[in-house]
Amino acid sequence: MKDSLLNSFRNEIKNSSEEEFPKYVDSFTNLWDYEFGSLEDLPYDVDNLIANRAIEYGLME
Secondary structure, X not given: OHHHHHHHHHHHHHOOOOOHHHHHHHXXXXXXXXXXXXXXXXXXXXXXXXXXXXXXXXOOO
């Protein structure tokens, strides 16, 4: 389950637009938190990918 969810998210976020990005992140983090109980277990690359894309879109410094 984790691998499938992570792979889907990685693919979606790589091709997301500025408008789609927050929706994908919200959806993914809500589902991850529901399924696994916390966001603390996010793999480093996914956490980093979220942060880098947010910076790229000017949503985070």
